[in-house]
Amino acid sequence: xxxxxxxxxxxxxxxxxxxxxxxxxxxxxxxxxxxxxxxxxxxxxxxxxxxxxxxxxxxxxxxxxxxxxxxxxxxxxxxxxxxxxxxxxxxxxxxxxxxxxxxxxxxxxxxxxxxxxxxxxxxxxxxxxxxxxxxxxxxxxxxxxxxxxxxxxxxxxxxxxxxxxxxxxxxxxxxxxxxxxxxxxx
Amino acid sequence: xxxxxxxxxxxxxxxxxxxxxxxxxxxxxxxxxxxxxxxxxxxxxxxxxxxxxxxxxxxxxxxxxxxxxxxxxxxxxxxxxxxxxxxxxxxxxxxxxxxxxxxxxxxxxxxxxxxxxxxxxxxxxxxxxxxxxxxxxxxxxxxxxxxxxxxxxxxxxxxxxxxxxxxxxxxxxxxxxxxxxxxxxxxxxxxxxxxxxxxxxxxxxxxxxxxxxxxxxxxxxxxxxxxxxxxxxxxxxxxxxxxxxxxxxxxxxxxxxxxxxxxxxxxxxxxxxxxxxxxxxxxxxxxxxxxxxxxxxxxxxxxxxxxxxxxxxxxxxxxxxxxxxxxxxxxxxxx
Ligand SMILES: Cc1cc2nc3c(=O)[nH]c(=O)nc-3n(C[C@H](O)[C@H](O)[C@H](O)COP(=O)(O)OP(=O)(O)OC[C@H]3O[C@@H](n4cnc5c(N)ncnc54)[C@H](O)[C@@H]3O)c2cc1C
Ligand code: SF4
Ligand code: FES
Ligand code: FES
Numbered sequence: 001x002x003x004x005x006x007x008x009x010x011x012x013x014x015x016x017x018x019x020x021x022x023x024x025x026x027x028x029x030x031x032x033x034x035x036x037x038x039x040x041x042x043x044x045x046x047x048x049x050x051x052x053x054x055x056x057x058x059x060x061x062x063x064x065x066x067x068x069x070x071x072x073x074x075x076x077x078x079x080x081x082x083x084x085x086x087x088x089x090x091x092x093x094x095x096x097x098x099x100x101x102x103x104x105x106x107x108x109x110x111x112x113x114x115x116x117x118x119x120x121x122x123x124x125x126x127x128x129x130x131x132x133x134x135x136x137x138x139x140x141x142x143x144x145x146x147x148x149x150x151x152x153x154x155x156x157x158x159x160x161x162x163x164x165x166x167x168x169x170x171x172x173x174x175x176x177x178x179x180x181x182x183x184x185x186x
Numbered sequence: 187x188x189x190x191x192x193x194x195x196x197x198x199x200x201x202x203x204x205x206x207x208x209x210x211x212x213x214x215x216x217x218x219x220x221x222x223x224x225x226x227x228x229x230x231x232x233x234x235x236x237x238x239x240x241x242x243x244x245x246x247x248x249x250x251x252x253x254x255x256x257x258x259x260x261x262x263x264x265x266x267x268x269x270x271x272x273x274x275x276x277x278x279x280x281x282x283x284x285x286x287x288x289x290x291x292x293x294x295x296x297x298x299x300x301x302x303x304x305x306x307x308x309x310x311x312x313x314x315x316x317x318x319x320x321x322x323x324x325x326x327x328x329x330x331x332x333x334x335x336x337x338x339x340x341x342x343x344x345x346x347x348x349x350x351x352x353x354x355x356x357x358x359x360x361x362x363x364x365x366x367x368x369x370x371x372x373x374x375x376x377x378x379x380x381x382x383x384x385x386x387x388x389x390x391x392x393x394x395x396x397x398x399x400x401x402x403x404x405x406x407x408x409x410x411x412x413x414x415x416x417x418x419x420x421x422x423x424x425x426x427x428x429x430x431x432x433x434x435x436x437x438x439x440x441x442x443x444x445x446x447x448x449x450x451x452x453x454x455x456x457x458x459x460x461x462x463x464x465x466x467x468x469x470x471x472x473x474x475x476x477x478x479x480x481x482x483x484x485x486x487x488x489x490x491x492x493x494x495x496x497x498x499x500x501x502x503x504x505x506x507x508x509x510x511x512x513x514x515x516x517x518x519x520x521x
Binding site: 027028092162 | 189193220222223224227230231244268291297427429
């Protein structure tokens with residue numbers, strides 16, 4: 001309803017009419033959402049707009065590899081890649097992820113053909129209960145691609161968004177560093 | 187999360203017309219802007235904010251850019267924390283900004299969170315975020331259980347009888363030493379506000395946290411190039427090495443002559459005050475003197491001159507002085 005503007009800097013903004021804030025007429029409470037996950041298209045019919053990406057992945061699409069720990073951005077268990085960047089799926093609204101490439105743990109390797117980093121986690125015994133592991137691996141992948149693996153301390157700092165209540169940290173750092181030195185070209 | 191309706195405006199004018207706000211009390215604005223969502227989703231999941239309508243501003247054009255001009259650098263409000271922190275010009279010219287951003291939250295959160303949203307993040311006071319307790323900020327007039335309660339993380343500077351909540355952000359403290367300003371779009375057009383004038387001290391109205399009016403949108407943050415040449419640095423002390431809010435932090439900007447004399451000093455602290463907080467007395471004590479360990483110690487002793495401790499947070503008085511001293515030494519090349 002408003003013409004696209006060329007620059008936010010110079011545009012004049014028309015005043016609001018009256019006291020009541022004008023809610024735009026095209027507001028929605030639920031909507032069909034199209035998500036691209038691990039290269040595949042998924043349609044979620046009339047999804048509530050308050051659904052998080054995490055709940056959508058787990059409850060609607062049954063991609064339960066992504067875990068829910070805190071639901072508040074504090075633990076990293078829900079880490080996925082959106083357009084190649086690691087984010088907390090619990091802090092994202094699903095409706096805002098349309099048109100983006102979402103990668104979850106299910107998308108990086110399969111039994112018999114694991115990702116280098118998955119194999120490194122197994123080789124280094126980088127987990128006990130495994131609850132944090134898919135988030136650690138997704139975060140570790142991004143950490144490697146970002147190039148933050150030059151020392152153990154650097155890995156610790158850049159993996160600090162992923163908590164492990166079992167305390168497998170030492171082995172997680174070792175697995176991430178080993179995978180960083182090998183090929184992660186997958 | 188309480189259900190809400192959702193709209194994604196395509197222009198700043200449309201977003202402003204929505205009238206969405208950012209007050210902290212549970213009742214006022216039923217319309218909230220939503221950018222990275224990292225604080226909004228937390229607040230909505232814990233029912234601290236229950237907007238009826240959410241205005242997603244991430245589709246607004248051109249607000250995700252960093253523009254390096256002649257006089258200033260302009261950071262769009264939708265620039266993600268991670269992108270600002272790794273921008274070569276920011277890293278080189280405004281290290282205090284890059285360091286403050288990298289000391290904030292986690293890589294995942296920084297990939298989502300925007301600079302505009304960062305400035306407006308809510309306090310981490312546990313009572314504010316627990317809806318079953320009273321809190322003057324959330325429910326004006328209901329009382330402040332923190333003053334005689336769990337206040338280890340809360341403020342010692344800028345407090346009132348009604349609220350002692352800490353301003354939790356790091357980025358704003360770095361901006362304070364650079365004399366940054368904020369460009370705001372509202373129904374009457376654009377206005378510029380010094381960052382130092384964006385936040386309000388709690389006083390008798392702790393639910394009013396900023397001077398933004400309903401519908402007003404932060405569109406950019408402006409860093410004047412006057413501050414170029416300043417040595418700057420951010421030091422943050424936390425309960426753990428990484429991924430935690432500050433117990434005390436300091437942003438330092440020093441303009442030093444070649445013989446070590448301080449021509450100008452700008453110092454702001456975090457984790458200890460109710461808003462981003464400059465320390466003019468410490469700055470004054472440094473100006474015109476040669477920076478050495480003794481001067482750092484003497485000047486930083488003035489940091490807590492106005493401090494009002496509240497029991498559990500009394501340790502912050504000494505911690506603040508030491509963090510300021512250490513920050514000065516590190517910036518001045520003494521440590
Ligand atoms: C686990 C965790 C740890 C954290 N640790 C730290 C830390 O150590 N240091 C630190 O500084 N921060 C920390 N944060 C806070 C984080 O940096 C902020 O939540 C984030 O920067 C907010 O940005 P956003 O884009 O996600 O804002 P949103 O959550 O989208 O919005 C925040 C508020 O700002 C309003 N808003 C957003 N953009 C605009 C705009 N352009 N104009 C007007 N209003 C707007 C919204 O209405 C809302 O009220 C942490 C957050 C989490 C989740
Ligand atoms: S300190 Fe402020 S935010 Fe915390 S309980 Fe008191 S009034 Fe609420
Ligand atoms: S579930 Fe998302 S960070 Fe904990
Ligand atoms: S392996 Fe159990 S939480 Fe990390």
